Amino acid sequence: MDYDAIVIGAGNGGLTASAALARKGMQVLLLERHNIPGGCATSFCRGRFEFEVALHQLSGLGTPEQPGPLRMTLDSLGVMENLEFVEITDLYSVHMPDGFHASFKPDKNQIIAELKEKFPHENEGIDGFFDLVYKYAGDMIGAFIFRDPEPSREKYPNMYRYAFKNAKAVLDDFFKDPRLKAVISVYWGYLGISADQMAFAYLAMILFQFIEFKPYHVKGGSQALSNAILNSFFTAGGRARFNCGAQRILTEDNQVRGVVTDDGDIVEAPYVVANISPVETYTNLIDKNLIPDNTLQEMNSRTLSNSAFSMFIGFDCEPEALNIAESTNFLMSSTDITRTNHDRMNRIDIQDELLVMSCYDVSDSSFSPPGTCQVNLVTLKYGDPWLDIPPGRYHEVKFRCAESMLCRMEEIYPEIRQHIEEIDVATPLTHMRYLGHPAGSVYGFEHRTRDSLFFQPGRHSPVKGLCFAGGWTGDGGFEPTLRSGVAAAKSILKQTNK
Amino acid sequence: MKKGIWQEFDGYEEIAEEIEFSFKAGKERSFDRLMAGQYIRQLHPRQLKLRIVDVIAETASTKTLRLAPVDALLPPFLAGQYIPLFLEINGIRTSRPYSISSQPRQTGYYDITVRRVPDGLVSNYLMDRIKTGDQLDSAGPQGNFHYNPLYHDKHMVCIAGGSGITPFMSMIREIVECGLDRTVTLLYGNRQPDDIIFHEELERISARFDNITYIPVIEKPGKTYTGACGFINAALIREILGSMSDMTFFLCGPQGMYEFCLPELESLGIEKRKIRKEMYGPPDNICDHQGWPSQIEAEDRFEVKILDGRTISVRARDPLLVSLENEGILPPSICRSGECSMCRVKVLSGKVFQPAGTPVRKSDTQFGYVHSCISYPLGDLEIML
Ligand SMILES: Cc1cc2nc3c(=O)[nH]c(=O)nc-3n(C[C@H](O)[C@H](O)[C@H](O)COP(=O)(O)OP(=O)(O)OC[C@H]3O[C@@H](n4cnc5c(N)ncnc54)[C@H](O)[C@@H]3O)c2cc1C
Ligand SMILES: Cc1cc2nc3c(=O)[nH]c(=O)nc-3n(C[C@H](O)[C@H](O)[C@H](O)COP(=O)(O)OP(=O)(O)OC[C@H]3O[C@@H](n4cnc5c(N)ncnc54)[C@H](O)[C@@H]3O)c2cc1C
Ligand code: FES
Numbered sequence: 023m024d025y026d027a028i029v030i031g032a033g034n035g036g037l038t039a040s041a042a043l044a045r046k047g048m049q050v051l052l053l054e055r056h057n058i059p060g061g062c063a064t065s066f067c068r069g070r071f072e073f074e075v076a077l078h079q080l081s082g083l084g085t086p087e088q089p090g091p092l093r094m095t096l097d098s099l100g101v102m103e104n105l106e107f108v109e110i111t112d113l114y115s116v117h118m119p120d121g122f123h124a125s126f127k128p129d130k131n132q133i134i135a136e137l138k139e140k141f142p143h144e145n146e147g148i149d150g151f152f153d154l155v156y157k158y159a160g161d162m163i164g165a166f167i168f169r170d171p172e173p174s175r176e177k178y179p180n181m182y183r184y185a186f187k188n189a190k191a192v193l194d195d196f197f198k199d200p201r202l203k204a205v206i207s208v209y210w211g212y213l214g215i216s217a218d219q220m221a222f223a224y225l226a227m228i229l230f231q232f233i234e235f236k237p238y239h240v241k242g243g244s245q246a247l248s249n250a251i252l253n254s255f256f257t258a259g260g261r262a263r264f265n266c267g268a269q270r271i272l273t274e275d276n277q278v279r280g281v282v283t284d285d286g287d288i289v290e291a292p293y294v295v296a297n298i299s300p301v302e303t304y305t306n307l308i309d310k311n312l313i314p315d316n317t318l319q320e321m322n323s324r325t326l327s328n329s330a331f332s333m334f335i336g337f338d339c340e341p342e343a344l345n346i347a348e349s350t351n352f353l354m355s356s357t358d359i360t361r362t363n364h365d366r367m368n369r370i371d372i373q374d375e376l377l378v379m380s381c382y383d384v385s386d387s388s389f390s391p392p393g394t395c396q397v398n399l400v401t402l403k404y405g406d407p408w409l410d411i412p413p414g415r416y417h418e419v420k421f422r423c424a425e426s427m428l429c430r431m432e433e434i435y436p437e438i439r440q441h442i443e444e445i446d447v448a449t450p451l452t453h454m455r456y457l458g459h460p461a462g463s464v465y466g467f468e469h470r471t472r473d474s475l476f477f478q479p480g481r482h483s484p485v486k487g488l489c490f491a492g493g494w495t496g497d498g499g500f501e502p503t504l505r506s507g508v509a510a511a512k513s514i515l516k517q518t519n520k
Numbered sequence: 521m522k523k524g525i526w527q528e529f530d531g532y533e534e535i536a537e538e539i540e541f542s543f544k545a546g547k548e549r550s551f552d553r554l555m556a557g558q559y560i561r562q563l564h565p566r567q568l569k570l571r572i573v574d575v576i577a578e579t580a581s582t583k584t585l586r587l588a589p590v591d592a593l594l595p596p597f598l599a600g601q602y603i604p605l606f607l608e609i610n611g612i613r614t615s616r617p618y619s620i621s622s623q624p625r626q627t628g629y630y631d632i633t634v635r636r637v638p639d640g641l642v643s644n645y646l647m648d649r650i651k652t653g654d655q656l657d658s659a660g661p662q663g664n665f666h667y668n669p670l671y672h673d674k675h676m677v678c679i680a681g682g683s684g685i686t687p688f689m690s691m692i693r694e695i696v697e698c699g700l701d702r703t704v705t706l707l708y709g710n711r712q713p714d715d716i717i718f719h720e721e722l723e724r725i726s727a728r729f730d731n732i733t734y735i736p737v738i739e740k741p742g743k744t745y746t747g748a749c750g751f752i753n754a755a756l757i758r759e760i761l762g763s764m765s766d767m768t769f770f771l772c773g774p775q776g777m778y779e780f781c782l783p784e785l786e787s788l789g790i791e792k793r794k795i796r797k798e799m800y801g802p803p804d805n806i807c808d809h810q811g812w813p814s815q816i817e818a819e820d821r822f823e824v825k826i827l828d829g830r831t832i833s834v835r836a837r838d839p840l841l842v843s844l845e846n847e848g849i850l851p852p853s854i855c856r857s858g859e860c861s862m863c864r865v866k867v868l869s870g871k872v873f874q875p876a877g878t879p880v881r882k883s884d885t886q887f888g889y890v891h892s893c894i895s896y897p898l899g900d901l902e903i904m905l
Contacts, residue, residue, distance in 0.1 A: 057864065069879075173525050183530050243882075338793045454556045472538045
């Protein structure tokens, strides 16, 4: 055998799997189709700007004194000394075209006070809701993080009662004002699942996590994270090939034997970690006859998550000149938190979609060159409708959508047009091209209640030696995908007794 | 912990039913559509075979090659973009970018217009050895030097030097042939009147269309020449344009032109965000570049060891990419001007010269990556591809 393991894809999950294996003495080859590591976790340069592609807020890091799960993972990979994290001092702000503006810090008391000031008629509900969020999180931690050997309804009443309730139903229990409900559940703009289809558990945990572990960014953007993990992999003796993906996974007697690369080389190894979708793996990379019907059926029962439409804008001035005062902003035109709003992700054009706008320079003035700043403006969109655009009209549609998005930003920040120095636009097709995932999905399979939490696909495959890492195994996002690679590595190491 | 305690959670029954239902209802999806391979290939093919269907002599030193697709549709592009050509010449495999000079709604072919560069490997090959019927390897159009309706002014001031006219030709042709609502003032610098590419066509267009103004500028005119002379400078620009608000400036030409014109534009008070500049390959003479260490001579030779590979001898004045290609080692390359990052390599030990302002990601710099098309060895190196 040429290697102990081959990792397909250098996204978050592939990178951490590679590094974790190599640091335990395994001989590992990492194959990546693009010329640079990171997958979503990357950046690109235009003019004097380096644009961040994906990372808005990093969850789960915590402080050195109170480390979150992600800090422990990154510590175990020996990458912390090469990275500088920046705490984002605000949680998020919501802006509406009618002038409504609420701004939250990652601090429970401040959030409650701000909500009470903006929604005095809902005072009671606000206390009750955050009380529940914290109790729910406490139950989850007790039962699952500390692995209570004997959990029960008596010990963890909120978990038993609320885990599978949808977020909207819980919001309806506490509040009447639709605007308040939309403001509290606005993180659906990250998750891509409307409040009536999302488990309350998700909303509770994302709020709890960001408040307790604080949101972070990293100097140099997510590319710095990707480069640091790759560097740790190289230091441990790992080998990587870029511009060279995996064509086929070879097997013998239902056991992985190696990989055929895009260059046509056969590389042998008894283990393969796929940082790519099972959809592609089972349909294109491996002999389909090896995959039992129920595995394929389960795969087909799941829907694919959204892709994204993003604008990367470089301004020739500092954020203050544009009246941008917070790092993380949701530009909200509609207070609809139901699937009707969710369905808007299926239309190509941008009208009243929920937009996320991050300006990294607010918390890290060195992020862009002196005297400038950059904004990452994104809305989640499904990829499929984009495939019906005739290629010859692609550029026109892209500019049309971007223009609508810019107008939306202008409603809140009227000064922007006088300061634009660079703009680039990424559509769902851009994500298809660079990630190679079906329908340009950025979060793997969709995370409705029935697909999330305890019902996720997981990393295992029916083929011996093959497992998955990354967004396709469970939750999307930086923290879960980075941790998923380490988990995949651990399960391989366990099998090899290393 | 007990397995599957969630089965006791409120609402589990309904979820189990939902899962069972989606299990039955789930259909196999069309993999080809999901992966969108065909669609993506039509927009951004990694390989594109082109056949020369016509060769048009433009000037004594310039030809237009008309390229039609061999086995696919031509990908759409934005006027101003370029295509890479991948070639093998005298046993050396290399690539070069060429801006498309035909207009985007002409979907049957791409024109590229090539000027002979003294001692140039590829330009001379294209001028002398390529003929109608030959095939060339390319890939999808690339580049960010195009009009962007989101933030560029409708009045474009285009400043071209020599073969730098090509992207503007595509833009101007599109504007007049498609009746776009845009205005162009073109200042086009050349050494001699004979060097001007597309002179007749530009004269004809500017005579016919009010929104296109064409000003040829001749560096070293003969005694009888009556047009604008010398370099394209602030005085000339002010004289022609008058007020310069609501205009975006586009520059394309040799390094020397940027070095001269950019300060002139600055002296006119043009803001940085109003100036777009096309990259145009590595500097002609790197040893004259600001910051080059004076103790290193152009002809100095060093050794480069490639991790898991050979050791090769390289010359200080050659970009690392060129030295590698000469030895048959082929990092991918597209722009060959330092911008696209395709050619990035990791320097494990030793020093290279990479001009200040080369757009390299911050963390790439932290971990020792350089863009090899615009990096020059300053001593012995060890690198990883
Ligand atoms: C616009 C946007 C905004 C986001 N914002 C946030 C945020 O604020 N916070 C957060 O936590 N998360 C965010 N995310 C999500 C997060 O970036 C992703 O969940 C995570 O990076 C996915 O990691 P992954 O391990 O699944 O791999 P991916 O990033 O999906 O990478 C897969 C890799 O595999 C490669 N590949 C594919 N096929 C092959 C093959 N056959 N052979 C070899 N290589 C192959 C691809 O080139 C790619 O590099 C965002 C994502 C996007 C796109
Ligand atoms: C985005 C882009 C678009 C371009 N579009 C066009 C185009 O439309 N038409 C066109 O003719 N060329 C164009 N070029 C230049 C082209 O890619 C080649 O660089 C040029 O043809 C010379 O290649 P060569 O192999 O003949 O010379 P090389 O063998 O690469 O170089 C030989 C010598 O000439 C010098 N040199 C290289 N390029 C130039 C140059 N352009 N002017 C002066 N000296 C040079 C080198 O420093 C070297 O000393 C473009 C370049 C870029 C980056
Ligand atoms: S080839 Fe584009 S940066 Fe070198």
